[in-house]
Amino acid sequence: MYNPFDPYNTKLSYIEKKNEILYSGKAKTLFKTNDPYVLIQHFNDDATAFNGKKKDVISNKGIYNNISSIIFSHLHFKNINTHFLGRLNDREMLVSRVDIYPIEVVVRNIVAGSLSKRLGIEEGKIVNFPIIEYYYKNDELDDPMVISDHIFGLGLIKDFDKSTLELITNLAYHVNYILKEFFEKRNILLVDMKLEFGFEHNRKFTVLADEISPDTCRLWDMTTNEKLDKDRFRRDLGGVEESYKEILNRLL
Numbered sequence: 679m680y681n682p683f684d685p686y687n688t689k690l691s692y693i694e695k696k697n698e699i700l701y702s703g704k705a706k707t708l709f710k711t712n713d714p715y716v717l718i719q720h721f722n723d724d725a726t727a728f729n730g731k732k733k734d735v736i737s738n739k740g741i742y743n744n745i746s747s748i749i750f751s752h753l754h755f756k757n758i759n760t761h762f763l764g765r766l767n768d769r770e771m772l773v774s775r776v777d778i779y780p781i782e783v784v785v786r787n788i789v790a791g792s793l794s795k796r797l798g799i800e801e802g803k804i805v806n807f808p809i810i811e812y813y814y815k816n817d818e819l820d821d822p823m824v825i826s827d828h829i830f831g832l833g834l835i836k837d838f839d840k841s842t843l844e845l846i847t848n849l850a851y852h853v854n855y856i857l858k859e860f861f862e863k864r865n866i867l868l869v870d871m872k873l874e875f876g877f878e879h880n881r882k883f884t885v886l887a888d889e890i891s892p893d894t895c896r897l898w899d900m901t902t903n904e905k906l907d908k909d910r911f912r913r914d915l916g917g918v919e920e921s922y923k924e925i926l927n928r929l930l
């Protein structure tokens with residue numbers, strides 16, 4: 679039977695979680711399994727912002743961030759290659775193992791956040807076409823914005839060529855097109871989002887990876903422009919849990 683959370687319809691029932699952590703991030707942990715190509719992405723309740731300088735625990739945030747499973751499942755059915763293999767439970771998704779490229783791809787449909795600050799443009803302006811920015815993932819440098827010439831003129835990233843940057847850029851436009859419509863149907867504006875891509879070990883090609891959640895997107899109510907994402911935490915607006923819950927409810 680069709681199950682959007684198990685796109686491969688395998689249930690991957692042979693998978694067993696190992697008590698071995700491959701990677702521990704700020705708000706999620708990747709566990710190894712008995713299959714070297716399969717990992718478990720576990721969302722916890724930690725919230726951080728400004729490269730970890732601001733920290734708190736938001737109850738049930740991990741459950742709400744597993745909204746990521748719903749979004750990745752939708753993208754899978756729209757023929758986007760992703761690391762998503764299935765939703766395991768409330769807080770966990772099964773993913774294939776990838777080497778993440780150290781580039782964050784930000785797509786913007788409406789001016790907000792750092793773009794608003796840098797260019798002195800008021801938040802809320804609709805851009806003429808989706809704007810793509812690249813950030814070099816480097817905690818010590820606070821993930822600086824880079825352009826293609828920085829990446830290739832300086833050889834910033836090993837084994838990363840122009841065709842891969844072109845591929846992930848095209849994928850980012852495509853994902854944005856799909857998700858903008860997906861959220862609009864739920865009366866939510868996709869203001870901007872951060873995407874990550876990686877090289878999948880098993881199939882040996884580039885896939886969309888990481889998470890897509892209110893932690894990594896700006897999501898505004900389409901009627902009121904109320905913020906329903908991590909900006910509520912970053913800017914101390916209160917109601918973080920309620921907003922994340924609202925997004926989950928609209929997506930179910």
Ligand code: TMP
Binds near residue numbers: 784791
């Ligand atoms: P920005 O306006 O702060 O540059 O953020 C753009 C988008 O990227 C926004 O949706 C939040 C997301 N984002 C992350 O997911 N992680 C980060 O570390 C940063 C800085 C932004």
Ligand code: ASP
Binds near residue numbers: 727730893
């Ligand atoms: N993800 C980053 C952090 O945890 C920054 C952010 O989302 O604002 O610090």
